[in-house]
Amino acid sequence: xxxxxxxxxxxxxxxxxxxxxxxxxxxxxxxxxxxxxxxxxxxxxxxxxxxxxxxxxxxxxxxxxxxxxxxxxxxxxxxxxxxxxxxxxxxxxxxxxxxxxxxxxxxxxxxxxxxxxxxxxxxxxxxxxxxxxxxxxxxxxxxxxxxxxxxxxxxxxxxxxxxxxxxxxxxxxxxxxxxxxxxxxxxxxxxxxxxxxxxxxxxxxxxxxxxxxxxxxxxxxxxxxxxxxxxxxxxxxxxxxxxxxxxxxxxxxxxxxxxxxxxxxxxxxxxxxxxxxxxxxxxxxxxxxxxxxxxxxxxxxxxxx
Amino acid sequence: xxxxxxxxxxxxxxxxxxxxxxxxxxxxxxxxxxxxxxxxxxxxxxxxxxxxxxxxxxxxxxxxxxxxxxxxxxxxxxxxxxxxxxxxxxxxxxxxxxxxxxxxxxxxxxxxxxxxxxxxxxxxxxxxxxxxxxxxxxxxxxxxxxxxxxxxxxxxxxxxxxxxxxxxxxxxxxxxxxxxxxxxxxxxxxxxxxxxxxxxxxxxxxxxxxxxxxxxxxxxxxxxxxxxxxxxxxxxxxxxxxxxxxxxxx
Numbered sequence: 001x002x003x004x005x006x007x008x009x010x011x012x013x014x015x016x017x018x019x020x021x022x023x024x025x026x027x028x029x030x031x032x033x034x035x036x037x038x039x040x041x042x043x044x045x046x047x048x049x050x051x052x053x054x055x056x057x058x059x060x061x062x063x064x065x066x067x068x069x070x071x072x073x074x075x076x077x078x079x080x081x082x083x084x085x086x087x088x089x090x091x092x093x094x095x096x097x098x099x100x101x102x103x104x105x106x107x108x109x110x111x112x113x114x115x116x117x118x119x120x121x122x123x124x125x126x127x128x129x130x131x132x133x134x135x136x137x138x139x140x141x142x143x144x145x146x147x148x149x150x151x152x153x154x155x156x157x158x159x160x161x162x163x164x165x166x167x168x169x170x171x172x173x174x175x176x177x178x179x180x181x182x183x184x185x186x187x188x189x190x191x192x193x194x195x196x197x198x199x200x201x202x203x204x205x206x207x208x209x210x211x212x213x214x215x216x217x218x219x220x221x222x223x224x225x226x227x228x229x230x231x232x233x234x235x236x237x238x239x240x241x242x243x244x245x246x247x248x249x250x251x252x253x254x255x256x257x258x259x260x261x262x263x264x265x266x267x268x269x270x271x272x273x274x275x276x277x278x279x280x281x282x283x284x285x286x287x288x289x290x291x292x293x294x295x296x297x298x299x300x301x302x303x304x305x
Numbered sequence: 306x307x308x309x310x311x312x313x314x315x316x317x318x319x320x321x322x323x324x325x326x327x328x329x330x331x332x333x334x335x336x337x338x339x340x341x342x343x344x345x346x347x348x349x350x351x352x353x354x355x356x357x358x359x360x361x362x363x364x365x366x367x368x369x370x371x372x373x374x375x376x377x378x379x380x381x382x383x384x385x386x387x388x389x390x391x392x393x394x395x396x397x398x399x400x401x402x403x404x405x406x407x408x409x410x411x412x413x414x415x416x417x418x419x420x421x422x423x424x425x426x427x428x429x430x431x432x433x434x435x436x437x438x439x440x441x442x443x444x445x446x447x448x449x450x451x452x453x454x455x456x457x458x459x460x461x462x463x464x465x466x467x468x469x470x471x472x473x474x475x476x477x478x479x480x481x482x483x484x485x486x487x488x489x490x491x492x493x494x495x496x497x498x499x500x501x502x503x504x505x506x507x508x509x510x511x512x513x514x515x516x517x518x519x520x521x522x523x524x525x526x527x528x529x530x531x532x533x534x535x536x537x538x539x540x541x542x543x544x545x546x547x548x549x550x551x552x553x554x555x
Contacts, residue, residue: 024325029316032365039378 080268087260087269091276094256099280101174101242101252106235108178113185118215120186121193134186141183146241150176154248169248177245181238188230192223225295232288236281243277253277308336309372311467311498312357317366319352319522326352328522330366334467334515337496341503341513341530345545348519350502351394354469357500358389371466387415390460394472396452398444398459404431405440408459416463423462430458434488450481457488468492470501474508486512506546506555510534518542 065071119127119134141149153176158167166172196219204214224231246255253276257269312334319327327349334340342350355361357368359375359382368376375385398407408430409423418426431437434454444452453473460468470489474482486508492499493512503509509516509530516533518526518541526539534555537543549555 024328026318026325026328026365029365031367035376035378042378 076266078267078271080266083260083264083266083268084272087257087272090256090260091253091269091273094251094253094273095276095280097170097245097250097252098239098242098277101170101177101245102235102239105174105177105181105238105242108174109181109185109234109238110231112178112182114189114220116182116186117189117193118220120190121215123211138183138186141180142187144180146176146180147244147247149180150244150247152176153179154245169250170245173242173245173248173250177238177241181234181241184234185231188227188234189223191230192227193219195226196222228288228292228295232285236284239281239284240277243273310334310369311336311371312500313369314353314357315367315369317353317356317368318364319349319356319361320364326522327356327363330522330524332517332524334498334500336498338498338514339493339512340500340515340517341509342500342517342519343503343506343509343533343545344519349522350519351471352522353519354391354471354500354502357467358391358469359385387463388466390463390465390468392453392456392460392468392470392473394475396444396449396456396476398452398456400444403441403443404436404447404455407444407455408462411459411463427458427462430461431455433491434458435484448481449477450484453477453481453485454488457485457492461492466498468497468499470499470503472502472504474503474505504554506534506549510555518545520545 068074116134116137119130120138122131150173154169154172157165157172193215200218200222201214204218205211209217243252243254246252246258249255251259253273257273260269261267310333312332314330314332317327317330317332318325330349330353332340332353342353344350352361356363363376366376367374370385370388373380375382398404399410402410405424405427408427409418409420412418412423412426413420428437428440431440434457436451436454436458439447439451439455444455447455453476457473473489474485477485482505486505489499489501489508490512501509501513511530513530516528516530517524518533518537518539520541526533526537526542533542534546537546546555
């Protein structure tokens with residue numbers, strides 16, 4: 001038992017070809033065809049089971065809800081088609097405010113959160129006041145209930161009657177949201193920064209990069225990438241909480257629904273507003289899933305498990 | 306070599322994207338023998354081991370473990386992996402567990418061994434490999450050689466039928482290579498069936514019953530250690546070994 005196999009491909013230059021090309025006249029064996037046939041059948045069976053299971057679950061849920069004793073009344077007050085039609089355009093109109101708030105606050109939160117996180121990870125005694133301030137900020141605003149924060153800012157600031165300070169509930173509400181959420185996001189960023197292995201910083205510093213350059217070019221890119229899912233989580237949460245600016249009187253999607261509910265005592269507009277928010281979130285979640293999956297694929301070393 | 310092979314591969318093909326990483330690979334590993342896979346980086350040695358452990362799906366061909374075709378999509382892949390131990394180049398110890406927990410994880414969670422029994426066996430193995438004092442340490446506290454020996458103990462703790470060693474000394478300092486290779490030699494003496502991908506040619510020559518030279522995803526030449534190292538037939542094998550000798554590695 002000695003020499004076994006002679007490669008059939010072009011043989012001349014031996015050092016060029018680490019990776020042979022795929023066009024090597026390969027013909028799938030019967031074994032492979034059978035295996036793939038079986039795998040396809042198994043995939044079909046799995047899809048069938050999933051569909052059946054979904055159908056049964058949906059049917060059970062439907063029957064439970066529809067047979068509940070209070071269903072006719074609930075249906076009337078929460079799922080009225082008539083009120084839904086009336087509320088939908090108004091809610092959409094209000095939603096535009098939520099979207100604008102989300103965009104502006106989202107950017108502000110990311111920038112402020114990053115600055116605070118970096119401030120907290122600064123080394124050196126000179127930076128102690130900055131570190132302490134950043135720590136105090138996150139401690140305070142993470143603990144303070146958002147609704148109280150909003151009330152203080154939206155109702156309290158105008159009460160001061162300061163010259164030149166806005167009394168616009170949207171601006172003030174946005175400020176309050178930014179204060180609270182940048183504290184959350186700062187912690188997310190900080191966790192990301194600290195999760196990057198110290199050897200990465202060591203490698204960067206030993207290349208002669210300054211602490212700041214190491215942070216900027218090596219640590220932060222890895223930290224941010226890792227923290228994309230929790231960041232998205234906070235952004236989705238922020239998106240919903242933009243609805244809270246309505247306590248100052250700004251007419252957003254929630255407030256628009258509120259007005260109709262107050263007039264009609266039918267709660268359908270709330271349901272409409274709720275569904276509109278959900279519809280807004282889903283594409284964002286899918287987008288991030290796609291982005292993270294693509295990042296993972298680029299870095300993956302292969303493997304099926 | 307009259308016994309039925311522990312591991313058998315037939316016409317195994319594996320591609321990543323457009324590139325063929327393994328092509329028509331045949332391999333037979335008899336019980337209680339050591340097979341060494343040699344060849345340049347990227348020749349497919351690691352991929353071959355990963356395929357044998359079902360960490361990679363092969364495109365074509367078939368693999369048998371103790372006569373059972375493990376590439377059949379109907380087999381329970383976890384059950385197959387339970388019978389195969391793997392030691393990786395980068396150790397892959399779990400950093401959040403002590404050495405003892407690393408070793409007893411699979412016996413306790415997968416094989417249903419009681420804590421006391423699993424720990425006793427783990428300590429016996431650690432003791433044999435000169436690591437008794439490290440049982441309660443965390444992997445990051447150990448040297449590379451110690452970590453790799455712990456990884457070997459972890460693979461052995463489930464009494465595998467077959468042990469796959471993927472360039473287990475490649476990440477080690479030269480003075481630590483010896484302590485790991487000694488362990489492998491001892492395992493061979495105890496009759497463990499092993500397949501190892503290695504760049505340690507001297508070691509492969511000493512320990513291997515069968516040597517396979519891979520080149521571009523093909524097993525270009527195979528034979529006993531004397532045949533491959535003493536009288537290679539293929540021009541590429543000769544060139545590869547010549548370069549190794551020139552580099553002072555053999």
